[in-house]
Amino acid sequence: MITREDQLRQLYAMPAERALRKQQAALDAHCQRFIALSPFCVLATGGGAGALMDASPRGGAPGFVHVHDAQTLWIPDAGGNNRLDSLSNLLHDPRIGLVFMVPGVNETLRINGTARLRDEPAWTGHFAGAHFTPKLVIEVQVREAYLHCAKALMRSRLWQAEAQVERSALPSMNQMIHAQIGLDTPPESQAAMEQRYQQQIAAERAQD
Numbered sequence: 001m002i003t004r005e006d007q008l009r010q011l012y013a014m015p016a017e018r019a020l021r022k023q024q025a026a027l028d029a030h031c032q033r034f035i036a037l038s039p040f041c042v043l044a045t046g047g048g049a050g051a052l053m054d055a056s057p058r059g060g061a062p063g064f065v066h067v068h069d070a071q072t073l074w075i076p077d078a079g080g081n082n083r084l085d086s087l088s089n090l091l092h093d094p095r096i097g098l099v100f101m102v103p104g105v106n107e108t109l110r111i112n113g114t115a116r117l118r119d120e121p122a123w124t125g126h127f128a129g130a131h132f133t134p135k136l137v138i139e140v141q142v143r144e145a146y147l148h149c150a151k152a153l154m155r156s157r158l159w160q161a162e163a164q165v166e167r168s169a170l171p172s173m174n175q176m177i178h179a180q181i182g183l184d185t186p187p188e189s190q191a192a193m194e195q196r197y198q199q200q201i202a203a204e205r206a207q208d
Contacts, residue, residue, distance in 0.1 A: 023146040026070040027111075031145050034109045035073070036063040038100040043075070043138075045085075045115075048092035056086045065100075066126065071142050073098075073111070076127045076134035079204065087136075090115050096140055099148075104159050106150030113143040132204040 002008050024031070040059045047054070058065075058075065066074045077087065090096065094116065100109040116139045118124075123137040157163035167190060170176070174187035188196075 023144055025143065025145075027067060027073075027142055027145055028070070030147070031109060031111075032067045032070075034102065034147070035065055035067055035100055037102045037105075038062060038109070039064065039103070041065060041098050041100045043086055044097035044099075045089035046093050046095060047089040051089065051092065054085045054089055062102075068139075073140040073142065074123065074126065075138040075140065076124075076132070077136050077138060078132070078134065079200065087117060087138075090117060090138070096138075098140070101153075106153040106159070108148045108153070109145070110148050111140070111142055111145045113141045115140045 002011075027035070039062045040057065042055050043058050044053065044055045046052075058078070060076070060078065064076065068074050094114040096113055096115040098109075098111040100111070117136050118139050119136040123139065124134055127134055127137070153159065171179075172187060172190035173193055174189075177183075178185070178187045
């Protein structure tokens with residue numbers, strides 16, 4: 001079992017100079033363009049002492065995450081299941097990690113920094129009319145930004161149509177949750193759930 005960094009390093013070559021130098025302390029034009037094209041990112045947070053890490057998917061129209069300036073991102077918080085795992089974590093530990101994806105592009109963009117939760121009108125009102133008016137905005141101070149190579153998405157064939165799995169390969173979301181927690185009420189069908197979500201998303205947009 002690997003328990004020390006020197007043991008770990010024996011298994012791998014040292015990183016190439018380019019892999020080290022590509023890390024930036026701010027968002028250049030290429031990073032900003034990547035974010036403007038991205039409709040999806042994964043947000044990673046950690047809570048207080050003893051708390052587990054959390055990774056949460058976030059999505060919207062391309063560019064739903066706004067670049068306020070080269071050091072600052074604004075992420076509108078959309079409605080979810082109200083567990084508030086990520087948001088609660090950030091109250092205890094402001095560190096945050098983001099991975100941005102663009103459909104059809106095998107490279108990803110990784111950003112690390114710190115975050116604050118802003119509910120002032122200057123932040124929430126910034127998104128009014130664009131998508132919806134969020135209850136709060138995650139303000140990210142960028143500390144590290146770098147483009148990640150295409151190998152992971154190429155191995156997974158994530159964007160290739162022939163690699164996509166039919167939704168029927170799994171039970172509906174509600175069927176799985178019912179089985180996991182032992183509910184005996186009739187589960188909602190996948191089609192009904194998706195229709196309900198579409199109505200909720202449309203209602204959010206109609207608020208503006």
